[in-house]
Amino acid sequence: MSDNTSHPPILKLRNIKRRFLLGETTIDALNSISLDIHAGEFLAVWGPSGSGKSTLMNIIGLIDSPTEGEVHFDEQDTRVLDDDALTEFRSRKLGFVFQNFNLVPVLSALENVMLPLQIQGVAEHEARERAAAALVDVGLERFKDSLPDKLSGGQRQRVAIARALVVDPKLVIADEPTANLDSENSRMVVELMREMNRARKVTFVFTTHDQRLLDHVDRKILLRDGNIVSDEVMA
Amino acid sequence: MKNMIRLALRGMMRNRRRSLMTLLAIAFGFSAIALFAGYTHNVYDGLSRQSIHGEMLGHLTLSKRGMRKEGRLDPERYLLTATEVAAITKLLQDEQHVEMVAPRLALSGLVSNGRASTIFIAEGIEPEAVVKLRSGSLTEAEKKSGRFDNMWMRLDAERPEVVSLAEGLVELLHLKEGEQAQVLVNTLSGQANAADITLGKGFNTGNAGSNDKFAFVSLVLARTLLDAEGRADRLTILLDDKNQTEAMRDRLLARLGAAGFDVEIMTWQELSDFYNQVHGMFDMIFGFIFSIVLTVVVMSVANSMGMTVIERTREIGTLRAIGLKRSGVVRLFTMESMLLTLIGCAAGLLITLLVRWGVNAADISYIPPNSAGRVPLLIDLDIMRTLFTFLLMGVVGTLAAWMPARRAAQKDIIDALGHV
Numbered sequence: 001m002s003d004n005t006s007h008p009p010i011l012k013l014r015n016i017k018r019r020f021l022l023g024e025t026t027i028d029a030l031n032s033i034s035l036d037i038h039a040g041e042f043l044a045v046w047g048p049s050g051s052g053k054s055t056l057m058n059i060i061g062l063i064d065s066p067t068e069g070e071v072h073f074d075e076q077d078t079r080v081l082d083d084d085a086l087t088e089f090r091s092r093k094l095g096f097v098f099q100n101f102n103l104v105p106v107l108s109a110l111e112n113v114m115l116p117l118q119i120q121g122v123a124e125h126e127a128r129e130r131a132a133a134a135l136v137d138v139g140l141e142r143f144k145d146s147l148p149d150k151l152s153g154g155q156r157q158r159v160a161i162a163r164a165l166v167v168d169p170k171l172v173i174a175d176e177p178t179a180n181l182d183s184e185n186s187r188m189v190v191e192l193m194r195e196m197n198r199a200r201k202v203t204f205v206f207t208t209h210d211q212r213l214l215d216h217v218d219r220k221i222l223l224r225d226g227n228i229v230s231d232e233v234m235a
Numbered sequence: 236m237k238n239m240i241r242l243a244l245r246g247m248m249r250n251r252r253r254s255l256m257t258l259l260a261i262a263f264g265f266s267a268i269a270l271f272a273g274y275t276h277n278v279y280d281g282l283s284r285q286s287i288h289g290e291m292l293g294h295l296t297l298s299k300r301g302m303r304k305e306g307r308l309d310p311e312r313y314l315l316t317a318t319e320v321a322a323i324t325k326l327l328q329d330e331q332h333v334e335m336v337a338p339r340l341a342l343s344g345l346v347s348n349g350r351a352s353t354i355f356i357a358e359g360i361e362p363e364a365v366v367k368l369r370s371g372s373l374t375e376a377e378k379k380s381g382r383f384d385n386m387w388m389r390l391d392a393e394r395p396e397v398v399s400l401a402e403g404l405v406e407l408l409h410l411k412e413g414e415q416a417q418v419l420v421n422t423l424s425g426q427a428n429a430a431d432i433t434l435g436k437g438f439n440t441g442n443a444g445s446n447d448k449f450a451f452v453s454l455v456l457a458r459t460l461l462d463a464e465g466r467a468d469r470l471t472i473l474l475d476d477k478n479q480t481e482a483m484r485d486r487l488l489a490r491l492g493a494a495g496f497d498v499e500i501m502t503w504q505e506l507s508d509f510y511n512q513v514h515g516m517f518d519m520i521f522g523f524i525f526s527i528v529l530t531v532v533v534m535s536v537a538n539s540m541g542m543t544v545i546e547r548t549r550e551i552g553t554l555r556a557i558g559l560k561r562s563g564v565v566r567l568f569t570m571e572s573m574l575l576t577l578i579g580c581a582a583g584l585l586i587t588l589l590v591r592w593g594v595n596a597a598d599i600s601y602i603p604p605n606s607a608g609r610v611p612l613l614i615d616l617d618i619m620r621t622l623f624t625f626l627l628m629g630v631v632g633t634l635a636a637w638m639p640a641r642r643a644a645q646k647d648i649i650d651a652l653g654h655v
Contacts, residue, residue: 063556063648084560091558098652102553106245119558124237163557 008075009036010170010203011060016069018055018226029055030066031226037205039170042197044214045207047223053207054175056223060205061173062090074170091120095164097174097193097206101156103148109135109159110144116167134162138192154185158192165196172196174206178213190216243571246543254575257539261579264528265628266586269621271524273591275517276617281610282514283477286507289441291360291368293337293471294480295487296506297323300499306468310461311423314340317465323496324470330490332474332483337364338467340457344420346400346432346450348408355404355418357450359457360471362390368473389436395455397435403447405437412436422462430460442509472500480504525624529631532576536635540572544643551643552651561644568640569633576632580625591616 018030029052045053058064071078103112113131135141138158148156164172178186190213197204214220222230247254286292299313306313324336340359345352391397412434419429440446458464484500491498551564591614599612
């Protein structure tokens, strides 16, 4: 384990509860969860289906708000931010990797990676250069002009990782990034994320079902029924 | 912005068949409006020429104030005197845009072939003025076609007794060109006054209602018949530019008022009831067609964009997650809709030009209501209304996407990401 915990946490969750109303039934997806995530951590959240992993990731990724509790990101209390401010916050400080890759099918690999930069208003020339460099980092420079449907699942997920990293985020959220990949591609994707974590000091939080991938992490949090059952820092 | 346009353009290409159908609806709708606007433009232009030159209203008609309302009952009072005619004509001829000032004198009475009589309504006008007024009546293409040769009538400056009767009147009296007839008219003081006339070339008024009544006589003969030497009931003013009509009316009124003349000046549009009625009718039909087409376009675009938004819900969730604001989502889809509408309108413009060329080349003619002859079916390019349609359809097509785009933007990110 690195000395990541010596740094102030970039994300603080305090007494997070998330309740969903399904018809007349109330479901407590998260029960009073408190958690600190430090800069540079490579952290996995794991647990059985329905344990609240995705709900937790959505709250960490600021795309969902807790029913109760506080989320502080980079010392900013996110409760005071309105939708536009939260969006701006996500744009600059967070990267997302989705289970289904979620690339825009009509844009090439390079254009997909340029997208978050252009949303930020970065000039096209600079966005193109930075996106090309990000594709080099994930080993896909040869495929920069390919449309997503011409790429394999592993390659698509690497484009998605490049898209997440191109904005130099503080934290990358990856919800089941290997769920749609075979074991070889899963291993490669996790190794790539690990490499980026080490080389660029980017914090990664991802969820997984796959026990084998947990061997690569610094810290693993086991969730069950919306509660943290264990928070284990690896040696 | 460039990336947004690229994304919008490529978004359009995702469901090509649907985009094509929407595009065709816009294109054909646009061309329907543009073609009808072009047709009415041609009709308005033809009618304006018919009024100004064919009916010889000129651009402006000057008369003593009250002449139009009270002149028939008290002509003596409302006719311009010989001195007034000369002074006003001199003043008007100094004006820059005035090409010609023609004194006119209307009269009515009976015309007889010796066996039968019928009423007639005539205009007394100088033969030279007829030639000048009529010179702008037809376009070069219309003159070449020969279809309107029967519209031309002639008065003879050397022979004031030569009268040009409308074809219907000639037919009614069984007269032939060169034959003699008699006219009976009341003078201004109410005395009966008769004269022999010689039948000149007949003409077609272009209007079934007046083709059996109307006649042109020389101003000299009219003045003789009415015993109104040097007088006129009005002055017809021909300008060198139709667009100067309103401005010149105001200017001339001011000048004449300052010179002490109590006159009124009417424009050709104010005098031509037929032009105004046709204009009003076509404007209403245009508005009706425009509303229907616009509704079809709005429905097509809204439906197309509604489907697009549903299909791309997950993409919207992704874009929102990586930093696109709600306003950005609205912008993206309205941009897509705007491009679709503008491309559709551009295609519609192309269709318009092709159809216009085809129709104009086909030499089609028809008989409009209340017309005594065939007229060619021609389509102009009404630039103003075409441009207006282009812009309005662009705006409305863009706004049609606003509701679905807004609905997409309001969608919860997690729900959008989980959309299947």
